Amino acid sequence: MRDQDIPRAGSDIAAEINRIEVYLLTERERSLAREEAEAFAELMPWLLVAQREQVVHxxxxxxxxxxxxxxxxxxxxxxxxxxxxxxxxxxxxTRLLRRCTATVLAAFALTAALTATLVLTTCAHGG
Known part of the structure; x- marks a missing residue:
């Protein structure tokens, strides 16, 4: 198996797991529906067998x-x-990216201003 096949294999496995989950959930729902139908039909003891089966169905x-x-x-x-x-x-x-960019630019501007001030101060004092 090549490295480039690994993500595809992972998605294939995830898809298969998803299908199994859907199947199990569907079967569980069918089972619950059938149980409810049986309980509902039990409330009508006068029904004949065929009628009861129709009600359940x-x-x-x-x-x-x-x-x-x-x-x-x-x-x-x-x-x-x-x-x-x-x-x-x-x-x-996007908002976070803009704020981070603005912060970095402000830091660069502050650094440039401090550097310029330091250079001018040093030059002014004969440095």
Whole structure:
């Protein structure tokens, strides 16, 4: 493996870990939705087996759709926040860079002024 391949391999590993996390979270959400559906159907003991299965199926599907909607909304908001934070970071970074530059320039100007004063004073005293 060459050095230039290492960052790519790292991003491949990160992408694979992300896919595994998404899979596990999705499976967990399906499991929770199914458990909720089963608990909901238990509240209706008069249902026939086929009816109960339909209730569980529809409840699970509706619950997963709600979860998808919430995740999409959260992802959109996360993207918006990321953009806002990146803009704010850029503004703050630019402001800091300007202040550092101004400080360095002021230090150079002060050094030049002190040097000039020292040279003039030395020359004036016959030095």
């Amino acid at each position: 529809h409840y699970t599907r509706a619950r997963l759709e709600i979860s998808r909607h919430q995740l999409r909304a959260a992802a959109v908001r996360a993207g918006e926040l990321r953009q806002e934070y990146e803009q704010r970071y850029h503004i703050l970074r």
